[in-house]
Amino acid sequence: MAPKILDQFGRPIDRTLLAQERAVPSVTGIQHPFEETVATGLQPGRLARTLREAGTGDMFNFLTLAEEIEEREPHYRYVLETRKNAVTSLNAQVDPASESARDVEIADFLRNAIVETPAFKTLPDMLVDGLSKGYSNVEIIWDLSSGWVPRRYVWRDPRLFQFDLATRTQFRLRVQGVADGVPLEPLKYLTHVPLLKMGLPARNGLARVAAWSFMFKSFSMRDWAQFLEIYGMPMRLGKYGPGSSADDRAVLLQAVRSLGRDAAAIVPVGMTIDLVEAKGFSDKPFEGNVRFLDEQLSKLVIGKPGDGVGSSKAGEEVLDKVRADIKKSDARDLALTLMDQLIRPVVDLNFGPQKAYPNLHFPIPERKDLQVWSDAVGKFVDRGLEVEASQIYDQLGLKEPAAGAKLLRTPDAGGPQPKPAQVTPVEKASAYRIDPRICPACGPAMLAADDPNAEMDEVDELVAEALESWRPDMTPTVAAIRAAADQATSYEGFQAALERIAPDLPVARLARRLAKLGMIGKGLGDAGLE
Template structure:
């Protein structure tokens, strides 16, 4: 059966090795862009965000890129959120302990260990700010299997959304400049972070950060103007009523020179005063507080808290609570990223090389909790001896341990100890002997009872089958009860009686032997 993508479109293997979303020097996918952030006004920003929501998102993507380049605080906080996910441990869970499922999981583990995979995660996390991110897989069939040779991040300008739902990512192309082209199956990894419900372009963090960026731009501009006027002392030159024009000209030059090199020469009879603007200190603090407030709002939007950025854990509560809030955001980002990888990389890789299985291995990106690991080990230590059945692959995946290599030397593998455990310290003289028999022979009574159970199984099965047939033929539970009482007289106990007689005889002979042998 031919492979198809999630939309039912057949796979064309020839497209897997082609570069489908390459940039062009001119045309729709050109790398040339323009600036939007310069001279940003409330009216212009409102129009920009409105246009993005209706399908024209070029200016919004440009602004999102420029904010990350120009706003130091926004760039720092967004980088924290990306790195919090991209550096998490990666594990691969096998679908089961079946040999085929374990082999598929090992193949994905090998894929994850190859160079470029961590960079892939960072490129996909670019969607946190812009609302979506697309990476093109450059497949290679040089060996026996299909392998990703390279993961190429593609500029979001190269893509658009469908006109109906505004949720399906499509490739911009001259072949259909209005609707765009559907993305080729198994060729692209599309990450759309679900930060809020709605169409993807309205879910990017840059949409929130844009307003703070614009307001802080006005704040910094006014702050610089204030510093230019009041940040330096006023240079006031005074001359007497008898000063000539030449004297006044000398004084003006002296005052002007104090503005650049703070050095001037003038007659002793002239006076220059430097008037400090100390009364304006409160106004300067106003600009600083406003800029800090806007930075705090950006931190809340990106990290969910302000403690890690401002160094003041009292801003939104205690430090432990704020760490939990950030952990929640990190874990949610990691879970969504793992779902993207499983859908657009793990599944295509397995399908291309091994066919579509019933169950796929699952990639997990999560920060293991030391307490959870300890609790898991303690629970297994207590429950497994009681009969709990747990697949080894599940436990290894929970602990982040790989499956043992089938070709590994058995001496190199850790295994349960085969020697007798150390004697348990008992109170008083109740300690067990160290030279006790490690594996004593089974008791004679146990052997006889086991044999009797095996011999009687056929007779018991015939009885049970009679009861089962009676139950199937009964019209109700009351009818079954009445017929069951009648069946009791028809059950033949002769065969079981003979087995019990043989068992009693065998037990008698075994007892005589033990008396003779003295054992």
């Protein structure tokens, strides 16, 4: 007899069930179209009862309400989708357990057979549905024709499942006529329970908190609509004479009502209709309450107030994203579920148990200035820091080039070099009005270099003379400072050395030249020469 294959909990695996769909009416006896409604006419008493039932494990009404809130409440739907998309938009990454050939082979198998398949692309969207309802169950349909590989994933309505009556922590398939349900078949389901709070999974889920805001907001919206219906348009006041008959008054009443609906009416001669503006009333309390409840929902779901819309780039970075720690936590929970319930079983079934397993995770790219980052890394590499090329590719969002791929390269040193950019001579400037591209000290000399035919005046010649002799004048001073730097063992030591040698620095020659040129320049300036 062939040996039985056990799952991670020691339960035998029935291969014949892995390729079948199990959460279907033919197995559960439960029809899938769930037509019940809880949100219609929701009152505090019924909501409290629904949440109390969910806390004891009977989650059918709560799950119905959670789905209805997503359908009826636009702001909750928006911020919930924002939080979901913050995780599902991340790319799954598989890292081998080590650099050994076997571990690399296992990681490549997981990428090709699972992570990079079209079926897996929507799997995170199915699992993060548990953020609202507290849990999400996805059924796996396996392909056993060549190895153990999931062929597709099917999201199952959470109302098809229940908790066991004893501990209220184990998931069971809801089967009609079976009070405690039936245990889930091994390797048939992925069950994602986001770690939103400690305690029973039945008391998890954002919808459990959002339900109160949804109910209170529905009250405000209904009252707001009634207020606008009554006070949002002028009151139509009909006036009739003292001798009017009952039929005349009925005609006037019908005219007043038609005026509000059709903006047109007729009345007999002698009757009038006045439009009276409502004063002293405001809809601000209703609007304020609705906005307040929306802010609470935003804090609950994305971790910050606001509606996720920014008026500027900086505003978008602050408001249009889920709070960073929440995003990291959701990505971690999703990765743990996939590692424990999908990656490890697939590795065990295809390669046998391993001492170390590949790591599936959802790396979150961090905002950084690539120019500053690349300059810093380049300087460290120049000083001997060893950096893996793969890390550079990851930071830049690029893939490592495949073998034989056409690569972009810098021109070879021996090959034809690109011609330097043509420098257009700028308008000749004086020592006091120097082109903004260049420094004040070397302006005239640079201008002369740009335009060899430019005529130099006395000041230009004076500056050129000073620049020609700067190296002999500065060499002794620079040599003394460099010697102090070479002997110093710390920054503080270098500062102390500079203070010690400052009085003896050989700057006399430089000072004499600067004084001479300064006096000549002052004379030219006094003479009105530029």
